[in-house]
Amino acid sequence: MTIAIDANASAEPQFEGGGDRRRKLPPRRLWRPATELAVDLGTANTLVLVKGEGVVLNEPSVAAVDRATGNIMGIGLEAKRMLGRTPDGIIAIRPMKDGVIANFDVAEKMLRHFLRLIIDRTIFKVKPTVIVCVPSGITEVERRAVRDSARSAGVKRLLMVAEPMAAAIGVGLPVDTPVGSMVIDIGGGTTNIAVIALGGIVCDASIRTGGDELDQAIVQFMRKNYSLLIGEPTAERIKIRLGSAVPLDPEVEMDVKGRDLVSGLPKTVRIDSSGVRDATQEPISRIVNAVRRALEMTPPELASDILERGIVLTGGGSLIRGIDLLLIEETGLPVRVDDDPLTSVVRGTGRILDDFSRYGSVLTT
Numbered sequence: 001m002t003i004a005i006d007a008n009a010s011a012e013p014q015f016e017g018g019g020d021r022r023r024k025l026p027p028r029r030l031w032r033p034a035t036e037l038a039v040d041l042g043t044a045n046t047l048v049l050v051k052g053e054g055v056v057l058n059e060p061s062v063a064a065v066d067r068a069t070g071n072i073m074g075i076g077l078e079a080k081r082m083l084g085r086t087p088d089g090i091i092a093i094r095p096m097k098d099g100v101i102a103n104f105d106v107a108e109k110m111l112r113h114f115l116r117l118i119i120d121r122t123i124f125k126v127k128p129t130v131i132v133c134v135p136s137g138i139t140e141v142e143r144r145a146v147r148d149s150a151r152s153a154g155v156k157r158l159l160m161v162a163e164p165m166a167a168a169i170g171v172g173l174p175v176d177t178p179v180g181s182m183v184i185d186i187g188g189g190t191t192n193i194a195v196i197a198l199g200g201i202v203c204d205a206s207i208r209t210g211g212d213e214l215d216q217a218i219v220q221f222m223r224k225n226y227s228l229l230i231g232e233p234t235a236e237r238i239k240i241r242l243g244s245a246v247p248l249d250p251e252v253e254m255d256v257k258g259r260d261l262v263s264g265l266p267k268t269v270r271i272d273s274s275g276v277r278d279a280t281q282e283p284i285s286r287i288v289n290a291v292r293r294a295l296e297m298t299p300p301e302l303a304s305d306i307l308e309r310g311i312v313l314t315g316g317g318s319l320i321r322g323i324d325l326l327l328i329e330e331t332g333l334p335v336r337v338d339d340d341p342l343t344s345v346v347r348g349t350g351r352i353l354d355d356f357s358r359y360g361s362v363l364t365t
Helices: 104-119 140-152 163-170 211-226 232-242 273-279 281-296 300-309 323-331 341-354 356-362
Strands: 002-005 036-041 045-050 054-060 063-066 072-075 090-093 129-134 157-162 181-186 191-197 200-207 251-260 266-272 311-314 335-337
Touching: 036 104, 036 341, 045 104, 045 341, 054 104, 054 341, 063 104, 072 104, 104 140, 129 140, 129 163, 129 341, 140 157, 157 163, 157 341, 163 181, 163 191, 163 200, 163 311, 163 341, 163 356, 181 281, 181 300, 191 281, 191 300, 200 281, 211 232, 211 251, 211 266, 211 273, 211 281, 232 251, 232 266, 232 273, 251 273, 266 273, 273 281, 281 323, 311 323, 311 341, 323 335, 341 356
Parallel strands: 002 251, 036 129, 129 157, 181 311, 311 335
Antiparallel strands: 036 045, 045 054, 063 072, 063 090, 181 191, 191 200, 251 266
């Protein structure tokens, strides 16, 4: 039995990369300058939190650039709508790749644009203190790129925190106690897995597999099985509506439009969730194997804590149907998905801003 889904029906994006989930900026407050910010500079989305106000910006990490002049034509949701639709003179760029900066100039302009949206709400033009979330496996060169980009964007003081640590704080795990906690953050470009105790990461695994890898697997699946060429936005819609890690009951279907590779003409085909699940099996298996590696490195006392307390899933990729059930089956441990996994990391960074004395040890300069 199958359930049919209309591909043209509106659906709110659920995964990392769902740029339509924007929050409007709060009303202008002339008396309250934004001096302390938390930024989740993600591969798919950039979120900004202001201390005392919460998340005030959630935009896709996309910029549209004029090829000839290098000028920015659009940033955020405006630029995301241009993906796969631009003329030769304009290119839509995602400056973040695998959780780190791949295009320094565009990332700097994008970050400066987002920060100005926040800072310019007040008459007081102050340079803010900013905490930026970075993958746990980031290299020193990649860390320097983040630091230089933030300073060029007008940041007074920059601090960094590992994404799994911020996610663990965001979901309320007791990271500053001797009790072991395990968190899995599945983002757009990376999956970060960490076992945390006493305010530090005891063991971790970071792989450059996330929502983008699932999208690419769906693009290749459509090309190979249906001779249909589709773009990343279409692949993302397929992932949101049909993606699953375990068999569904009932399976669902949808129509997909693209360009026929044989005739070169527009074409519509109907696909089901079982085919999409087979297509995304390899990247999902890589995530499961990384979780196994992290558990194998976990000290036995902390492993017993995890057996009792379970694993918490965060990030947009955790919204793939049944991924928690797959991890339960593969590891035998309790697994739960956070109530709001898309904002777990930036919420955790906001808690660090609220209580520096408690969480200051998790930060690096």
